Amino acid sequence: MQGTPALRKPILLVGTRRSTGTVAQQIVTPITGPSDGAGYFGHGSQLAHMCEGFKNANPSGELYAVALDEDAAGVAATNTITVTGTATEAGSIPLIAGGRRINAPVAKGDVQNTIAASIKAAFDTDVDLPFSSSVALNVVTNAARHKGASGNSLSIVHSYYAGQKLPAGVTLAITAFSGGTTDPDVTDALAALGGEYYYSIVTPYTDDGNMDILEAELETRYGPMVAKPGQGLAALRDTYAASQTYGNGRNSPFSNVLATSLSPTPPWVCAAILAGVEAAENDPARPRQNVKLPGMLPPLVGDRFDSLQRNLLLLDGMSTYYVETGECFLERLVCTYQTKNGIADPSYHDIETMRTLAYLRHSLKARFQLKYPQAKLANDGTTFGAGQVVVTPKLARGEILALFDEWERDGLVENKAQFKAQLIVERNANNPNQLDIFLPPDLINQLRVTAARMGFKL
Incomplete structure (x- = not known):
């Protein structure tokens, strides 16, 4: 075997369904197009919007979704639109509602109650809105399709x-x-996954309880007994202060949360878009920056985080984006991990570190499984006949150094002298059938800052 292996990137979306969907909860379902979710999980459902957001951002991405029913003990979020005045000109009420464009017609002379009824009627024409509406006099009341804090x-x-x-x-x-109160329990979704591998698991539920459960699951999957590493992606729609507080309250190398400020696009859709964009990057070490987030609407100008705020959010474990000519671009995708034993630790700050480490392990495993699927193990210096497939620590060490050259060629690692000096390959002292390897790769870094000082003469 020569060359580093390709890596599958199946993405899993978790979200709430409506009873009108054809697929019951806790059933992992492949998604091939942006409209699949509406039929499977119900028009206007959280999960349908996530499927649409991902597929519009990454049409060819390998996507799966697992739905949850709303928690019976939950309460649906509501809001109101109060109309006042009489229209002195014809026109329309231009709205962005749940991330979707709505225009309610207004005739000259329409009074407030008539205008409120027109808004409600306009909402009713879009079956994919994430809320239902009612009207009484000049007040339109909207209730989220799902119970839950999200x-x-x-x-x-x-x-x-x-x-x-x-x-x-x-x-x-x-x-x-x-x-809105009481989101579904993500445990029920994770129970449906079995032993399947997922490159990213995207969640709309950012409450501490559900995030703790997801992070623990991803940590288990990353461990040596499972070895199916993945990242958890989410988004938080809130103020700067609340986003900073949220980031400071989390600390995991397996979760990545985008601070969206007050984007009109629901955060679960932003998270799905983010997952689509990130999965489209084939190089695990290439920086996830300056990449468009298609379909994500920026906040109004006064609600956008400035560069200083975004920099501080990055230090608090929150991922950021910037706005250019009315479009959102991913700025840096970081893990919520910030400290170890209360001490600041940058080891797992960036998702590129986690992705690269996972890929190096994957390629090492593939190299030995494909080249030595039924090998025997012996000490260095053992004499064995031609045609015998026997691995010794010295032979394995040479294989790993050759693989390092391929990693280096692919721009994943650097500093081979250090790697060679610190690499350890030996038989286990207690188990003669086990080969122990200590890998010390120096991961390649990302160009984040270009600093130049101008010296000029007149």
Whole structure:
């Protein structure tokens, strides 16, 4: 065998379903197109939107989804739109509702109750909205399709795009979604996975309990007895202060959370888009930066995190993006890991470290399984006949050094002299059938900062 092996990147989306979906909860289902989720998990469902977001960002990505029913003890988040005034001109009410564009027609002379009814009717025409609506007089009340705290991250804004405005004489008072409680338990989704490998598991549930469960599962999968490493991806829609607090409260090399500020796009859709973009990168060590997040709407200008805030969020374990000409671009994808035993530790700060380590292990395992699938093990210096497939520590060491050359060629590692000096290959003292290997790779780094000082003369 020559050359480093390819790596499958199956992605798993976890999310809440509606009863109108054809696929029951806890069944892992392959997704081949952006509209699959609506049929499988119900129009307007959280998981349907996640499937759509991923597939629009990465149409050819290998994608699976597992649904959960809402928690019966939960409460759905709600918000209100209060209309006041009489339209003195014809026009429309331009809204971004749950990340989707809605326009409610308004005729000159329409009064507030009529306008509220028009908004409700416009909402009803889009079966994929993540909430249902009712109207009483001049107030439209919206309730998330699902019970759960994640519904508090839905939003409705008006006049989002440049040049948009409300018809003269009309004003809207839009409250934040609130009151949602008790997301489903992600344990139920993880129980459905069996021994399957997933490159990333994307969750909409960012409460501490569910994140703790997901991180523990990913740590187990990373360990030597399972050796199916993956990362957990999520997104948090909140203020700078709340995002900073959230990041400081987590500390795992297996979770990556994008701080979206007040993006109109629901955070679970942002997380799915992020997973699609990240999976499209075939090089585990290439920096996940300056990459467009297609379909993610930036916050209004006043709600965007500035460069200083984003830098501080990175130090708090929160991933960031920046906005350029109205589009969102991934800035840096970091793990929530920040400290070990209370001491600052940058070892697992960037996802590239985790991805590269996982790939090196994968390629080493593939090399020995494919080249020596039924080898015998002997001490160095043993004399054996031609045609005998026998591995000795010295032979294995040479194989590993040759593999290092391939890693180096692929831009994954550097400093072979150090690697060669510190590499240990020996038979286990207690188990004669076991070969022990200590690998000390110096991982290649990423170009994050280009610093130049200008010296000039007149």
